[in-house]
Amino acid sequence: MFRVLITDPLSEQGIEKLQEASDVEVVQKTNLTPAELLTEVAEADALIVRSQTQVTAEVIEAGSRLKAIGRAGVGVDNIDIPAATARGILVVNAPDGNTISTAEHTFAMLISLARNIPQGYKSTIQGEWKRKAFVGVELNNKKLGIVGLGRIGSELASRAQAFHMKVIAFDPYLTEERAKKMGVHKASLEEVIQEADFITVHTPLTKETRHLIDEAAFAKMKEGVRILNCARGGIISEQALYDAIQSGKVAGAALDVFETEPPGEHPLFTLPQVIATPHLGASTREAQENVAIDVSEEILHILRDEPFKNAVNLPSIPAELQEKLRPYQTLAEKLGSFAVQTTEGALEEITVTYSGELAELDTAPLTRIILKGAISHYLSDVNDVSAPHLAKERGIRVTEQKVSRSHGFTHLIHVGMKTDNGETAVSGTLLNGLGSRIVKINDYSVDVQPEGHLLLVQHHDRPGAIGQVGSILGDQGVNIATMQVGRKDVGGHAIMMLHVDKQMSEELLKRLKDLEEIDDVKAIDL
Ligand SMILES: NC(=O)c1ccc[n+]([C@@H]2O[C@H](COP(=O)([O-])OP(=O)(O)OC[C@H]3O[C@@H](n4cnc5c(N)ncnc54)[C@H](O)[C@@H]3O)[C@@H](O)[C@H]2O)c1
Numbered sequence: 043m044f045r046v047l048i049t050d051p052l053s054e055q056g057i058e059k060l061q062e063a064s065d066v067e068v069v070q071k072t073n074l075t076p077a078e079l080l081t082e083v084a085e086a087d088a089l090i091v092r093s094q095t096q097v098t099a100e101v102i103e104a105g106s107r108l109k110a111i112g113r114a115g116v117g118v119d120n121i122d123i124p125a126a127t128a129r130g131i132l133v134v135n136a137p138d139g140n141t142i143s144t145a146e147h148t149f150a151m152l153i154s155l156a157r158n159i160p161q162g163y164k165s166t167i168q169g170e171w172k173r174k175a176f177v178g179v180e181l182n183n184k185k186l187g188i189v190g191l192g193r194i195g196s197e198l199a200s201r202a203q204a205f206h207m208k209v210i211a212f213d214p215y216l217t218e219e220r221a222k223k224m225g226v227h228k229a230s231l232e233e234v235i236q237e238a239d240f241i242t243v244h245t246p247l248t249k250e251t252r253h254l255i256d257e258a259a260f261a262k263m264k265e266g267v268r269i270l271n272c273a274r275g276g277i278i279s280e281q282a283l284y285d286a287i288q289s290g291k292v293a294g295a296a297l298d299v300f301e302t303e304p305p306g307e308h309p310l311f312t313l314p315q316v317i318a319t320p321h322l323g324a325s326t327r328e329a330q331e332n333v334a335i336d337v338s339e340e341i342l343h344i345l346r347d348e349p350f351k352n353a354v355n356l357p358s359i360p361a362e363l364q365e366k367l368r369p370y371q372t373l374a375e376k377l378g379s380f381a382v383q384t385t386e387g388a389l390e391e392i393t394v395t396y397s398g399e400l401a402e403l404d405t406a407p408l409t410r411i412i413l414k415g416a417i418s419h420y421l422s423d424v425n426d427v428s429a430p431h432l433a434k435e436r437g438i439r440v441t442e443q444k445v446s447r448s449h450g451f452t453h454l455i456h457v458g459m460k461t462d463n464g465e466t467a468v469s470g471t472l473l474n475g476l477g478s479r480i481v482k483i484n485d486y487s488v489d490v491q492p493e494g495h496l497l498l499v500q501h502h503d504r505p506g507a508i509g510q511v512g513s514i515l516g517d518q519g520v521n522i523a524t525m526q527v528g529r530k531d532v533g534g535h536a537i538m539m540l541h542v543d544k545q546m547s548e549e550l551l552k553r554l555k556d557l558e559e560i561d562d563v564k565a566i567d568l
Pocket residue numbers: 116117118137140141144189190191192193194195212213214215216244245246247250251272273274298299321322323324325
């Protein structure tokens with residue numbers, strides 16, 4: 043039974059999805075104190091939040107059973123992603139469900155800002171009739187500058203075009219072709235800042251976007267520019283915005299988000315040019331249902347080890363690619379594990395080469411599994427989320443290569459490992475109907491099923507060497523299930539690859555290593 047803890051208000055439809063699952067126990071506890079959250083999370087297999095719960099490194103540490111954290115919404119700035127990644131916890135969000143609602147909210151703010159609707163409403167219901175005080179501007183023919191043309195920015199662009207606005211946008215990932223298709227002028231940040239009549243930001247809040255719109259940016263803007271932020275507080279400097287409104291440079295601002303939420307009695311609210319909503323972008327019945335259902339389904343998939351799509355700390359893998367890579371996953375993990383067990387010393391570099399049919403695919407997910415196979419040998423609780431992070435943290439260089447030639451196999455995965463004490467390599471393939479096979483160890487061709495207890499012996503190709511190994515194993519009651527021998531030259535270096543029926547003791551390995559004809563012995567458990 044999986045325990046799913048929900049700590050922020052979530053739409054009933056999402057909760058029902060979880061409650062309908064026979065393998066899930068749903069615990070919904072909102073408004074927890076930080077101490078209560080630490081206690082509750084310790085028992086949970088998954089945690090679902092919106093934006094209120096702060097999922098700090100401490101919370102993640104306390105969640106010793108946590109497999110996944112789900113965010114019912116887009117922004118994950120309330121979740122310590124590096125801490126989750128380091129612990130191998132998947133973080134998933136629901137990026138599509140509230141796009142339309144947030145774009146519509148931004149558009150509502152745009153019209154309200156242009157026509158002073160909130161100010162006019164407030165004055166009118168107070169009994170005033172100030173028609174001259176609230177003269178606005180048309181949107182028609184005005185330039186809308188969008189910073190961040192992603193999901194919400196794009197939806198906003200098409201709505202603005204319907205109102206005959208000219209849309210210019212800055213987004214470092216925007217191609218000329220996509221901009222053209224959308225009828226948007228691809229601009230630099232500088233151009234947006236200098237030319238737009240309305241500027242709206244739709245980026246995530248990151249190191250790069252924090253105070254992207256600052257005092258220097260305001261100084262370059264058109265007189266009477268209007269500013270919107272329905273993305274994240276902090277993308278626009280609130281102090282700089284306050285000063286720019288005070289100086290008359292900015293005619294008005296519409297804000298749904300704030301540097302600190304709730305903002306309390308903010309100085310910006312003393313300015314009549316500022317209109318505000320309490321982070322309402324995604325607050326529609328439709329958006330909340332969508333994100334709650336999406337995140338609940340994702341959490342169920344993760345808990346059940348089924349394919350999922352919206353992981354924030356793992357690149358998403360298209361379903362079609364997942365299907366193509368699935369058969370190779372076991373082979374990949376076994377190769378990583380096998381290779382690392384043949385090494386000695388500190389791991390410095392892992393090179394994975396895919397050839398044949400595999401060279402045509404995006405094999406990054408398989409490389410993560412190979413890393414998991416390798417790193418699990420040293421550390422517990424490694425998965426394909428944490429493996430690349432743990433490798434990097436330990437200074438292990440990881441390189442992926444593709445070659446078309448696959449030495450007579452339809453495909454081949456070659457894993458090379460370099461340590462401070464030498465190099466080793468192993469290649470494997472999937473044999474039609476027969477499963478995974480290791481087909482090469484260093485320069486020796488073999489045909490080994492990567493399973494169970496294996497013994498890799500490097501020896502001199504001399505009469506009696508194989509017999510000596512066999513008799514020592516026999517003496518110790520170790521049964522040999524299969525054995526293969528490979529050599530390059532008669533009388534030169536050779537290897538023996540044995541499947542044995544039980545794990546070998548250190549003492550037994552030492553006895554084998556002490557034999558004159560033996561160079562090295564490695565016990566490998568897969
Ligand atoms: N107010 C709300 O209730 C609400 C609701 C949903 C989303 N949001 C927020 O809206 C923002 C946008 O959401 P989205 O779903 O459109 O995200 P998205 O990922 O689809 O789009 C973000 C875009 O910003 C661009 N970008 C990143 N760094 C940039 C930079 N330095 N300069 C310019 N562009 C940059 C990206 O390339 C991307 O195209 C996020 O901050 C999200 O958290 C707010």
